[in-house]
Amino acid sequence: MPDIYLDNNATTKVDLAVVDAMLPYFTEFFGNPSSIHRFADGVAKAIKKARSQVQELIGAEHDSEIIFTSCGTESDSTAILSAIKAQPNRKEIITTTVEHPAILNLVDNLEKEGYTIHRLPVDKCGRLNLEAYKNMLSDQVAIVSVMWANNETGTIFPVVEMAELASNAGVMFHTDAVQAVGKIPMMLQDTKIDMLSISGHKLHAPKGIGVLYLRRGTRYRPLLRGGHQERGRRAGTENTASIVGLGRACELAIEHMEYENTKVKAMRDRLEQGIIESIPHCFITGDLNNRLPNTTDIAFEYIEGEAILMLLNKAGIAASSGSACTSGSLEPSHVMRAMQIPYTAAHGTIRFSFSRFNTMSDVDEVLKVMPDIAANLRKLSPYWDGNGPVANPEEAFQPTYA
Amino acid sequence: MWDYSDKVKEHFFNPKNAGAVVNANAIGEVGSISCGDALRLTLKVNDATEVIEDAGFQTFGCGSAIASSSVLTEIIKGLTLDEALKVTNQDIAAELDGLPPEKMHCSVMGREALQAAVANYRGEEWKDDHEEGALICKCFAIDAVMIEEMVWANKLRTVEDVTNYTKAGGGCASCHEDIEAILEKVLKERGESFNPEAAPLEKPVVEKAEKKPLTNLQRIKKIEEVLNSLRPQLMADGGDVELVEVIDNIAYVNMTGACNGCQMAAMTISGIQQRLMEVLGEFIRVIPASQMPKLVTIQEGTHA
Numbered sequence: 001m002p003d004i005y006l007d008n009n010a011t012t013k014v015d016l017a018v019v020d021a022m023l024p025y026f027t028e029f030f031g032n033p034s035s036i037h038r039f040a041d042g043v044a045k046a047i048k049k050a051r052s053q054v055q056e057l058i059g060a061e062h063d064s065e066i067i068f069t070s071c072g073t074e075s076d077s078t079a080i081l082s083a084i085k086a087q088p089n090r091k092e093i094i095t096t097t098v099e100h101p102a103i104l105n106l107v108d109n110l111e112k113e114g115y116t117i118h119r120l121p122v123d124k125c126g127r128l129n130l131e132a133y134k135n136m137l138s139d140q141v142a143i144v145s146v147m148w149a150n151n152e153t154g155t156i157f158p159v160v161e162m163a164e165l166a167s168n169a170g171v172m173f174h175t176d177a178v179q180a181v182g183k184i185p186m187m188l189q190d191t192k193i194d195m196l197s198i199s200g201h202k203l204h205a206p207k208g209i210g211v212l213y214l215r216r217g218t219r220y221r222p223l224l225r226g227g228h229q230e231r232g233r234r235a236g237t238e239n240t241a242s243i244v245g246l247g248r249a250c251e252l253a254i255e256h257m258e259y260e261n262t263k264v265k266a267m268r269d270r271l272e273q274g275i276i277e278s279i280p281h282c283f284i285t286g287d288l289n290n291r292l293p294n295t296t297d298i299a300f301e302y303i304e305g306e307a308i309l310m311l312l313n314k315a316g317i318a319a320s321s322g323s324a325c326t327s328g329s330l331e332p333s334h335v336m337r338a339m340q341i342p343y344t345a346a347h348g349t350i351r352f353s354f355s356r357f358n359t360m361s362d363v364d365e366v367l368k369v370m371p372d373i374a375a376n377l378r379k380l381s382p383y384w385d386g387n388g389p390v391a392n393p394e395e396a397f398q399p400t401y402a
Numbered sequence: 403m404w405d406y407s408d409k410v411k412e413h414f415f416n417p418k419n420a421g422a423v424v425n426a427n428a429i430g431e432v433g434s435i436s437c438g439d440a441l442r443l444t445l446k447v448n449d450a451t452e453v454i455e456d457a458g459f460q461t462f463g464c465g466s467a468i469a470s471s472s473v474l475t476e477i478i479k480g481l482t483l484d485e486a487l488k489v490t491n492q493d494i495a496a497e498l499d500g501l502p503p504e505k506m507h508c509s510v511m512g513r514e515a516l517q518a519a520v521a522n523y524r525g526e527e528w529k530d531d532h533e534e535g536a537l538i539c540k541c542f543a544i545d546a547v548m549i550e551e552m553v554w555a556n557k558l559r560t561v562e563d564v565t566n567y568t569k570a571g572g573g574c575a576s577c578h579e580d581i582e583a584i585l586e587k588v589l590k591e592r593g594e595s596f597n598p599e600a601a602p603l604e605k606p607v608v609e610k611a612e613k614k615p616l617t618n619l620q621r622i623k624k625i626e627e628v629l630n631s632l633r634p635q636l637m638a639d640g641g642d643v644e645l646v647e648v649i650d651n652i653a654y655v656n657m658t659g660a661c662n663g664c665q666m667a668a669m670t671i672s673g674i675q676q677r678l679m680e681v682l683g684e685f686i687r688v689i690p691a692s693q694m695p696k697l698v699t700i701q702e703g704t705h706a
Contacts (some may be wrong), residue, residue, distance in 0.1 A: 302462065303462065304438055304439070304462055304463050304464050304467070305464075306464035306465055307414070307463065307464055307465055307467075307468060310411075310414060310415075310465045311415075314415065323438055323464065332438060343435045343438075344435060344462075347435075347438040347462075379420065379421065380417065380420050380421075380459075380460060380461055380468060381460060381461070381462045382431070382440060382441070382442040382460035382461065382462055383440075383462055
C-alpha cells in the first residue's frame with residue numbers, strides 16, 4: 001500500500017537535516033543557555049544563529065524582533081492580549097470570520113469580558129471586503145488580527161495593504177502567518193505589520209516551537225513573566241534544540257522557496273485538474289487566483305468528508321476534511337459556512353496540502369482511487385440517484401428535523 | 403482519527419443492504435443536513451404478518467453513520483414491526499461493539515429512522531422528540547440543549563446541580579467551564595445571576611449519616627436502597643446494576659445491560675460508590691463482581 005501524506009497544512013514531517021541539527025542539543029550541548037560553563041558553551045550562540053535564520057526568512061529588520069514561543073497559538077494569544085493590556089482604553093478588536101480557532105476562541109472569550117469584536121465576513125470565494133474594513137478602523141480599536149493565508153482553502157489575504165491602512169489609522173496590526181511562512185516570500189521590514197505568528201511544525205521543524213515577530217518600537221506586554229529569557233518578553237527556559245531546529249528549517253525554507261512555488265504548485269494544480277475532470281459535481285473552494293501554492297480544498301457534493309477520509313486512508317492516502325464529523329461538532333467548518341458553501345457540499349470538503357516531500361506519483365495515486373471513492377459513497381447517498389444528484393436535492397429529501 | 407471498532411469498520415467498508423428497497427412500503431427519513439448526517443430507511447413489510455422482509459438504507463454521513471445504518475438493516479430484517487420497535491440505539495451501538503461518545507447520535511439516528519418508517523407504514527405521523535445541541539460532556543455524551551432544558555425545568559443554579567440532574571460534568575470535569583456558560587446564560591434570562599459559590603439545590607436523596615456503626619444487615623439494606631434509587635437513571639441508558647455480595651466494606655456489583663462492557667462502567671461504579679458513602683456515612687468500596695475473590699465459606703469467613 002502506498003504511504004502518501006497530503007495533510008501538510010495540519011503538520012509536516014521534520015526534515016532529517018533539522019533533526020541532525022537538533023540532536024547535539026539534547027546530548028552534548030544540553031546546558032542552560034543562561035549558564036556560564038562549558039555545558040552551556042555555544043548554546044546561546046546557536047540560539048542567536050537560529051534567530052537570524054528566522055529573521056532572514058521573514059525579512060525582519062532586526063534579529064531582536066524574533067521572540068521564540070512554544071507554538072503558534074501562544075504567539076497569537078501573546079499578540080492580542082499584549083495589545084489590549086498596553087492600550088487599556090481601546091475596547092475593540094477587528095478580525096475575520098475565517099481565522100483559526102487560536103484567534104476566534106480567544107476573541108470570543110474577550111467578547112464575554114466586554115470587548116467589541118468586529119468579524120469581517122468573506123464572499124463566496126473567501127475574499128475580504130476592504131471598504132468594510134476601512135470603516136471599522138478607529139481610535140477605539142486595540143488591534144487588527146488577520147491571517148496571512150487561510151489554513152483550509154489556502155486563500156491569501158492582503159495583509160500588507162491592510163496593515164498599511166491600520167497604521168494610517170494608528171491601529172496595531174497582527175497576522176497569524178503560520179500557513180504562509182515558508183510557502184510564500186515575505187519582507188516584513190518593508191511592511192507596517194507589527195506582530196506576526198509562526199509555527200515551527202508547519203515548515204518541517206518540530207512541534208512545540210513557535211515565533212512571535214514583534215516590530216521594534218511596538219508597545220508590548222509579555223504573556224509569561226519570569227526570567228530574562230527573550231529579553232524578558234517571553235520568560236521560561238529556552239527550548240534550545242527546537243529553536244535550533246526551527247532556525248535550520250527556516251534556512252531550508254529559503255532554499256526551497258522557488259521549488260515550493262513551481263514544482264509543488266504543479267503537483268497541486270495537476271491533482272486539482274485531474275479531480276475536476278474525472279469526478280462530476282465537485283468544485284474547488286477559496287480564491288483560486290490568490291492561494292498558497294501547496295493547498296487545494298475540494299468540495300465533493302452529496303457525500304460526507306469523514307467517510308471520504310476513511311476510504312482514502314484505506315488506500316494509503318492522508319488528507320483532511322472540513323466536515324463536522326471529523327471534529328465531533330455538529331456544524332461543518334466555519335470557513336465553509338462563512339463562504340456560504342451549501343451544507344450538501346460543505347460536509348464533503350477535502351483538503352489536500354502538499355510539501356516538498358511529495359511527488360507526482362502521489363498525485364497519480366490519488367487520481368487513481370478518488371473517482372471510485374466518490375462514486376461508491378454517492379451510491380449510498382439519499383441525495384444521489386443513479387448518475388446524478390436527485391433533482392433539487394435540498395427539496396427532494398426532507399428528513400424530519402432538517 | 404476516531405477509535406472505531408473493527409465492527410464499525412467492517413460495516414463501513416462493506417455496508418449491507420445499501421440502496422433503496424424496490425417496492426418499499428415503509429419509508430423513514432431522518433437526520434439533518436446541517437449537522438452532516440441524514441438517513442433514508444426503506445422497508446418491505448409483509449402486510450399479513452407485519453414481518454420486515456427487506457430493508458435498505460441510503461445515508462449521507464460519516465463512517466459511523468453508515469455503519470449504524472448498515473447494522474440496523476441487518477438487525478431488523480426478519481423481525482415484526484413491533485419487535486423492531488423494541489430495538490434501541492444502545493442495541494445498534496452494542497452490535498457495533500460500541501461507538502465513541504461523539505458518535506452515539508449516529509445510532510440514535512438509526513433508531514429514529516426505524517420509528518419514522520414504522521409510523522409511515524401505519525399511516526401515522528412521526529415527530530422527533532428531541533433537538534440536538536453541541537456536545538458538552540464527552541464522558542456521558544450530554545449535549546447543550548439537554549443541559550439547558552434541565553436547568554430551566556428544575557431551576558438549577560450550580561454545576562453540581564447540573565451534574566446531579568444530567569450526569570454532565572460528573573466525569574473528567576473538563577466541561578465545567580462550558581456548563582458554567584450555560585448556567586450564566588439561562589440564569590440571566592431568568593433574571594438571576596450565576597454565583598459559582600452558591601449552594602447546590604437540595605442534595606438528591608441525601609439522608610443523614612448514621613452515627614452508630616452499621617450492622618452488615620443494615621448496610622446491605624441501605625446499599626439496596628441506594629442502588630434502587632439509582633436504577634432509573636441506569637435503565638434510562640439501557641443498563642442496570644445488581645448487588646452480588648457485601649464483604650466488610652466492599653460491595654460487589656454486576657453491571658448488566660448496556661452498562662456491561664460500556665467504557666463508562668468504571669465511571670458509573672465510582673459514582674455509585676460516592677453516593678453509597680454519602681448515604682451510609684462510612685467508607686465503602688464498590689467493585690465489579692468479576693473481581694470478587696472465590697466465595698469464602700462461612701466457616702472460613704468467621705475463623706479468618
